[in-house]
Amino acid sequence: MNQTTVMDWKVYASKAMQKEVLTPQEAMLVLRADDDELLPLMNAAFQVRKHYFGKKVKLNMILNAKSGLCPEDCGYCSQSIVSTAPVAKYTLLDKETLLAGAREALNRRAGTYCIVASGRGPTEKELNQVVEAVREIRDTMPLKICACLGILSDDQAVRLKEAGVHRYNHNLNTSQSHYQDITTTHTYDQRVETVDTVKRAGMSPCSGVIIGMGESDEEIVEMAFALRELDADSIPINFLNAIPGTPLEKMGRTPAKKALKVLALFRFVCPDKEIRVAGGREINLRTLQPLSLYAANSLFVGDYLTTPGQEITTDHQMIEDLGFEIELCAL
Template sequence: MIINAKSGLCPEDCGYCSQSIVSTAPIRKYTMLDKETLLAGAREAMERKAGTYCIVASGKGPTDKELDQVVEAVKEIRRTMPLKICACLGILKDEQAERLAEAGVHRYNHNLNTSKANYPSITTTHTYDQRVETVQKAKRSGMSPCSGVIIGMGETNREIVEMAYALRELDADSIPINFLNAIPGTPLEKAGRTPPMKALKVLALFRFICPTKEIRVAGGREVNLRSLQPLALYAANSLFVGDYLTTEGQDVQADHAIIEDLGFEIELNALSS
């Protein structure tokens, strides 16, 4: 489960994001949530049977004050709840990665998003190589590296294959596969949806190229996979429950029903076993 710990107020120009400086989407904007709100989110994640709680913040990277707030909340969550914690706070400095790892963050997410060749058409305020470097810093600090993609941003089929091999080369433990949910007010608002069968092929491709990794069905699954959502879990082994950053997700009971109807079981509270 994701919590949008800081919304909007971002100086980056990512074309897919409603929180970017170039977006006119009518979203909530607020600074970093306080410790108690982050703790309440963790308790909600437990109620939704999520195994991992993802603390996500807009911006190029965290300030020292923002990092302090996250670190304090993480320490308390680790002390009181059997949740894995993922942080997604943007581009990190080495010392910031080390602080998060010491606080008890299990995993750090920083998506590659698209291919290296397509990257300049998506954002100009940071580079593809900076994203790769952040994933590597997270890995060096001892956190599990999480990095994925957003399908549907003008990339070619060959570039989708290149993304999968790039993530295998990075040795990302967890790979979230997002499908663009084109938000009005963003530069990519007129981008079409990924056809459901193509979305399934993408998931199968990433499973084939990264056979031992956690493949996550992430943002945009509801509007792109549509009625084929259940089939995604034959290639993927994880999905997000609840809402995303600024878009609504499917009802959590519907997600639980998909898993149950397929004959799968939810892995609960892995840290307590």
């Protein structure tokens, strides 16, 4: 295993704060750092995070607005057509339920409310429902809205932007070289094109990854540089929650120290972007969750799409104990 020194991590932090690009070889050293170097590594990542974001933490809440019923074969997903996991299946929730979710996001002190729907992409009826709900949320609540509805056309993206959607999420999920091992019903290039569609419409692009799906360290580095190239404003880092009934059910968990090195890597490679520790943090990071916020500056509060999250009060307490501050929504 490669080892490095404390001074090397300070150099990494200095490079990141000057927006100098790491080499792929330097990036690999982060993932393969000796475990004894974990605290100096996280301290270096924190210097970058603090430089761009101070000690503020952005909170996000997901609403699973449409569950199951998805024709795609994504191996990690309990809602896909190939999954036998016993998840709820329902069509897009009505406007009042979407509005109630927004009010709950405010109760959780979340600044961003994420409306997520399963499926390849929205039908016109579904898009109309989301547009109507978003307009009312924007008129009545101080929230940023993120939508995640699958593949979009240019016209659909423009309509979401005009309704008041701030951000659109469409994850790359894994590296281009590993993609066909995870999903075959759509391509990596289609995901990239959707993010480009979002940018053209004027919405903030949100795109991230899922770590722990059998990818190599080289492919994790590939993901980090791909997202830097894509210029995603927000990068959710998910860690696989291997759900029984999905093709990846036997993958196990990412060790907590490895997960922290991944977060540090993304902070160095994408220094001024919102790095969000996302799905699977509870079962992968376990008791080391607080350390994740030394690299990440954002997290989800509450449940995920089909899996439970941590108690909201526990997340609030974690942020307070670290001496960090919840960032309020500034529209």
